[in-house]
Amino acid sequence: MPRIYIETYGCQMNVSDSALVLGLLRAQGYVRTDDPAEADVLLVNTCAVRDHAEQRVLGRMGVLKGFKRAGGVLGVVGCMAQRLGPALLEQVPQVDLVIGPDGYRGLPELIARARQGERAADVRFQPWEHYEDVPAAREAAGGGGGASAFVTVQRGCDYRCTFCIVPMTRGPERSRKLADVVREVEGLVARGTTEVTLLGQTVNSYHDGEHDFADLLRAVGGVAGMRRLRFTSPYPTDFSERVLAAMAQTPPVCEHVHLPVQSGSNRVLRRMLRRYTRERYLEVAAALRHAVPGIALTTDIIVGFPGETEQDFEETVSLVREVRFDDAYTFKYSLRDGTPAVKLKDRVPEAVAGERLERLIAVVRRVARAKNVALVGTTHEVLVEGKAKRGGLLQARTRGNKVALLDGPDEWIGTYRRVRLTGTTGSTFTSWPVAQELAVVG
Numbered sequence: 001m002p003r004i005y006i007e008t009y010g011c012q013m014n015v016s017d018s019a020l021v022l023g024l025l026r027a028q029g030y031v032r033t034d035d036p037a038e039a040d041v042l043l044v045n046t047c048a049v050r051d052h053a054e055q056r057v058l059g060r061m062g063v064l065k066g067f068k069r070a071g072g073v074l075g076v077v078g079c080m081a082q083r084l085g086p087a088l089l090e091q092v093p094q095v096d097l098v099i100g101p102d103g104y105r106g107l108p109e110l111i112a113r114a115r116q117g118e119r120a121a122d123v124r125f126q127p128w129e130h131y132e133d134v135p136a137a138r139e140a141a142g143g144g145g146g147a148s149a150f151v152t153v154q155r156g157c158d159y160r161c162t163f164c165i166v167p168m169t170r171g172p173e174r175s176r177k178l179a180d181v182v183r184e185v186e187g188l189v190a191r192g193t194t195e196v197t198l199l200g201q202t203v204n205s206y207h208d209g210e211h212d213f214a215d216l217l218r219a220v221g222g223v224a225g226m227r228r229l230r231f232t233s234p235y236p237t238d239f240s241e242r243v244l245a246a247m248a249q250t251p252p253v254c255e256h257v258h259l260p261v262q263s264g265s266n267r268v269l270r271r272m273l274r275r276y277t278r279e280r281y282l283e284v285a286a287a288l289r290h291a292v293p294g295i296a297l298t299t300d301i302i303v304g305f306p307g308e309t310e311q312d313f314e315e316t317v318s319l320v321r322e323v324r325f326d327d328a329y330t331f332k333y334s335l336r337d338g339t340p341a342v343k344l345k346d347r348v349p350e351a352v353a354g355e356r357l358e359r360l361i362a363v364v365r366r367v368a369r370a371k372n373v374a375l376v377g378t379t380h381e382v383l384v385e386g387k388a389k390r391g392g393l394l395q396a397r398t399r400g401n402k403v404a405l406l407d408g409p410d411e412w413i414g415t416y417r418r419v420r421l422t423g424t425t426g427s428t429f430t431s432w433p434v435a436q437e438l439a440v441v442g
């Protein structure tokens with residue numbers, strides 16, 4: 001049987017797409033290998049959001065080409081493949097095929113052509129493509145094929161944030177049919193999945209005819225056996241009253257939302273073409289806290305966006321303090337060719353952006369630490385996800401997305417436990433089990 005090796009970079013959407021790719025190739029008789037030395041086909045599923053991510057992939061290509069055997073195939077798929085297209089074939093002569101996120105159906109054909117010595121790129125957008133009939137090989141992709149699973153409900157993006165390459169790499173927004181999503185979730189639950197994360201670039205703008213994201217939450221949350229329902233990433237102003245009500249009234253919906261803000265300055269938000277003001281964002285955060293008491297809020301923040309002044313940056317810092325985020329992914333602005341922001345003047349010097357990033361991280365950590373210290377001593381339901389990286393402990397997650405380590409047997413992996421949080425490093429927790437396995441109620 002031919003063997004496929006795949007490396008995945010970037011977001012959960014890519015993890016989900018790698019499962020699709022593996023599902024497609026499994027149907028062609030391929031089996032997955034974790035050893036590139038024994039692979040017939042080597043694929044890298046790539047991210048294009050930051051220059052650093054692309055440089056990393058290019059570095060990996062330099063290593064992986066050494067594993068390409070006679071008659072073997074080396075391919076680049078995903079967002080970087082879409083962005084660079086045929087140019088990638090020129091840039092890396094050992095690469096045989098380049099396929100964007102809408103072209104995975106053509107993978108077997110391009111692999112066959114590569115075997116005949118033909119090098120090809122397919123980066124056409126297919127606005128109808130949802131891979132509806134492709135059974136994802138989640139367990140093989142490392143996408144939480146056991147208790148947890150990612151389910152893509154929307155592809156592409158119609159927003160045009162000036163810093164973002166995604167509309168160029170993933171094309172226009174389109175949502176799957178609600179009935180198809182529910183059918184997929186029912187199938188997952190029947191095989192033991194109890195936690196589902198719905199994926200979309202602006203997931204809460206999901207729509208299928210008359211159905212909106214509120215309907216989707218209620219329908220998926222209503223599948224018997226579903227215990228936890230998460231979604232990422234929402235757009236701040238797409239939380240309608242209906243969506244807030246659905247979150248509040250659908251028990252599996254977890255008390256955590258990742259709510260990208262990007263900046264706390266209205267000037268910068270305008271230049272980013274984010275469609276909200278600082279004030280509106282604060283209203284949305286308050287509405288979420290009102291609808292779902294105790295909800296944890298995390299965010300994404302970019303510093304050093306063109307034109308960002310010290311005053312703008314201070315407004316971001318003050319927003320972090322005001323919202324009291326549970327955590328934040330913080331980034332130094334990375335210029336991406338093909339995005340509208342390349343035309344913006346007043347670039348922020350690298351050293352200034354770096355210094356702001358350090359200050360921001362310090363504030364984010366202080367705020368998160370204070371919130372986490374206040375949680376020590378409280379009890380939570382956790383899903384045991386696997387082995388922790390160090391110390392022979394298990395790693396588990398609360399509904400509020402806090403990571404807790406606990407001592408227990410491997411058999412606990414995939415089960416729900418009740419734990420008391422006993423300490424925190426500031427970001428993760430130590431915990432102690434206070435009850436036997438919690439039954440999954442359908």
Ligand code: SF4
Binds near residue numbers: 158161235
């Ligand atoms: S909403 Fe903005 S940041 Fe998010 S994927 Fe779309 S363009 Fe990019």
